[in-house]
Amino acid sequence: MSVLSARDRHLVGRFSYGVTPALARDVRRAGGGAAWFERQLSPGRVPDRAADRIRRWWPSLDRGPTDLWQRNVKEIEGGWEVMADYQRWVLLRRIHSRRQVHEIMTELWEHHFNVPVNGDAAFTWRADFGNVIRAHAIGRFDQLLRAVVTHPAMLISLDNVSSTKQFPNENLGRELLELHTVGRAAYDEKDVKASARILTGWTVDMWQTFRAEYDQERHSRGRVKVLGFQHRNARADGREVTREYLHYLAHHPATARRVARRIAVKFVRDEPSPELVRQLARVYLRNNTEIRPVLRALVESRAFRKSVGTKVRDPGEDLVATYRALGVQIARPPAGDRGDSYAANQMLWQVAGLGITPFAWPRPDGQPIDNASWASPGRLIASMSMHQSLAGGWWPKDGAHYRRPEAWLPKRSIRFDDLVDDMSRRILHRPATPRLVEACCQATGCRQRERITADHALVRWQMPRLLSTMLDSPAHLTR
Template identity: 65%
Template sequence: MATYTPAHFRGDPLLPARGRHLVGRFSYGVTPALARQVRRQGGPRAWFDRQLSPGRVSDPGVAGLRDWWPSLSRQPAALWQRQVSGTEGGWEVMLDYERWVLMRRMTSRRQLLEVMTEFWENHLNVPAVGDAHFVHRTDYGDTIRAGALGRFDQLLHAAVAHPAMLVYLDNAVSTARHPNENLGRELLELHTVGRGEYDEDDVKDSARILTGWTVDMWDTWAPSYDASRHSRGTVTVMGFSDANAAADGRDLTRRYLRYLAHHPATAARLARRLAVKFVGDDPSDSLVDRLARVYLDHHTAIVPVLRALVSSAEFRDAVGAKVRDPGEDLVATYRALGVSVARPTTGKDAANQMLWQVADMGTMPFSWPRPDGQPIDNQSWSSPSRLLASMNAHLAMSGGWWPSEGITYRSPRSWLPQDRVRFDVLVDHLSQRLLHRRSTSRLLRACCEATGLAPGEVITRDHPLVKWGMPRLLSTFLDSPAFLTR
């Protein structure tokens, strides 16, 4: 029987390095299946362009996922009554929301949309923790997803006027007599222009502009606009000024938010944030300026900015420059190992347990309690404790040890490309499968040290590596810098 060497065995064609970089930044991990999809659609840039129009991408895998956690589809008043009666706490519903989000990221064919939805849910943060606003939080996520690739001025209005945001930042209890400044301040500081562009008088008038938008808390939980709560009289916020004479301030809100969305400071702030997320932690001022100009020239449309970003030399040269955060790491691990997750029937099932896995790594999706949203820089996710937690999760999943219920792992034998293969060829094969790149001498040396095997050793279906050593080998790839970065 033949022994295969690197010159004899090849897996599926790999995407070119720049293509892998593009697809990897705008997905939750390049898998063989995703690479085949990219090739069928004409290559990485064609795939990217298609992903920018998610309606063109069929996505049957996510259709029934919400049904796995029925309370995600319940109405706000019903959710509140279930909490009051002790049937189901809001915190339980929100944990299920986080599970649903993780499953969407794993299975959706609209990978770019999921990535951008996460980006905007963090920028316009309403935590999936805490009381009261949980009744509207699932719909808030749907609202962000619907606008994630549209225009920011429209997305901003949809987010600010959403009942989840109104409750979270106290606008629901704001009145003409006592305007609450929380939403008015965070709108300026976090959502749009940023610190240094406004003063305390601006914050006060920002809050007055937003009065009237409210929610019937503790009863129906229905959002509404109550003109009697609206604070009338001249308002001035930076360069925006209005007589504010109408009892109904909704049109004023729309014009105010449009002003903020089109402000050069907002353009620069969003451009920098996109560059930090998709290029590197210290993007050049020239890149930020170019992206900001595109944003303003296209009336706050998001897609042209993304096109300009990926066309830049800075993006092309930023291979491996971003550390995966815990959520990205866990989802990529599930995708790389090719596991199948079943609808949960108990709390022990993988679809429920995955949340504790990502919590061990450092954070659960949208659990960041402050309005500023989860960090997107490398340093926040590069601690020794985070690395050790990731390594523990990689090893547990490589061995199929935890989660162990409601999940189907690949068998150790299935990782062999042939019944009889040299160890160095197996390492190269697994590198292509798990990392979507050819092996290196450094990676081969790490695999040899992890398993105690020599490059030329022949691996068969009954080899000790297959019988009990495969977890150490697989986790070596998942613990590598190539996997822990995107």
């Protein structure tokens, strides 16, 4: 089986949830990794109907906030249940979507603008919040910032719904500066207070309809100054000053550096060079905060080309990549308790066993994207257990179709080392190294030149060991 070039594999692997034979075919049809990447930057050009249909499996993801709240109050469907379905949906979408760059960037910004799915009341707007981020994920950062900071889910999560001109709540105003834009070193407490005053008025009709509102009676009027931003703020309707303030923050050089560094950490290494960050920040500012040119500059950089094997997959990436590598087919779960045992639902508990479920990070700083947070011995052992379970098709069983052991044989009789090479090309998308062949020999007890057929003990009993050896390798555990 042919594989992508090392350079294309690095690019596609870093900007996807795992190279598969189908993805490799898409890359070749596009004319190579660079052409595939450019097409991915316009996700509307990439048909994705199969992934789109999966959302219908959980109808409540498209219910309005009032309906969701009433169903929660009447104990028809708890908010936590809807959020669990949202987490399952994002995992399945990452497995099946052909818009892999779009999925990666959506996740990156959902962590950056973190609204935990387990937060009280925010569940009424949380799926819509994800939709908004998805719509702006590869667009302009200033538009993304405005859309998410004034979104009802963010207003609820960071308590702006209780902020008034008499008692401004500083949570959102502070995190906007510290986490979302310029960073802690750039501002002082006077800036935080002014930031909070600017954002008064943005609220939600809590505990009744949960409709988004702008309440002019709550808005704190009067001159404001945050960093280099100044405004008379004389009107009762403060939405204009909010828009101008967020535009200023998005275009601030400190924000440019933070956005550039975040992208470099995600796609290059935990400690990107200052030169790379400065270069990406310049591109960001020159292009009116547009993210596409930043990503293009990143993948064309020497630092990116030299970063092969430097990024550890986090738990969600590991689970998704494993399902993709094994080609597990997942069926729609039936409604009600009967569907609880189905793989589409059970995968949420699988990823929980690795350390974190999607968007459940409890603090506003969002789930870490560095290696150190996900490279512990405990995490490795948990991943190895998950790999073995899926390699054997042992759990989950319902609603999952696994490849039969004999289906991994490319022909009726094959030498063991050639089988390892063929499987490595399918699962890891690279030729087997001597080290991998030796590891597979030790794991299965097979000799390199031993002939393997469908009735061989390897195929009958030990295929999970062979598969999990590949899944446990650094080639699978890194992006």
